[in-house]
Amino acid sequence: MGVVKNTEAKENKEHPLARIMGIKEKPEGVVVSTTDTHLPRQIGEALKHAYHGELELHYDKDEEFVRVTWTR
Numbered sequence: 001m002g003v004v005k006n007t008e009a010k011e012n013k014e015h016p017l018a019r020i021m022g023i024k025e026k027p028e029g030v031v032v033s034t035t036d037t038h039l040p041r042q043i044g045e046a047l048k049h050a051y052h053g054e055l056e057l058h059y060d061k062d063e064e065f066v067r068v069t070w071t072r
Contacts, residue, residue: 002051004032007046011039044068 004020011018013043018036025031034040039055053072059065 001030003046003050004043007043008034008039011036011042019056037063040066044070 001023004023005016008018008020015036015038018039019034020039021035022035023030023032024044032040032043035044037059044057046051051072052068057070058067058069
């Protein structure tokens with residue numbers, strides 16, 4: 001969770017509206033909701049860089065919603 005929060009803090013300095021709205025733990029993993037479509041990608045890339053694993057990005061057709069899945 002440190003990587004997630006540090007990535008948000010770094011992005012928030014340049015883009016103050018890019019924030020984490022909520023973090024929920026579920027049986028299948030952790031769900032992080034954000035106010036921005038770029039922040040989830042950056043969080044996913046930071047997790048992959050720090051812990052390796054697989055990163056999948058799924059944008060809707062209008063690119064107003066993104067689902068980022070990181071697994072290891």
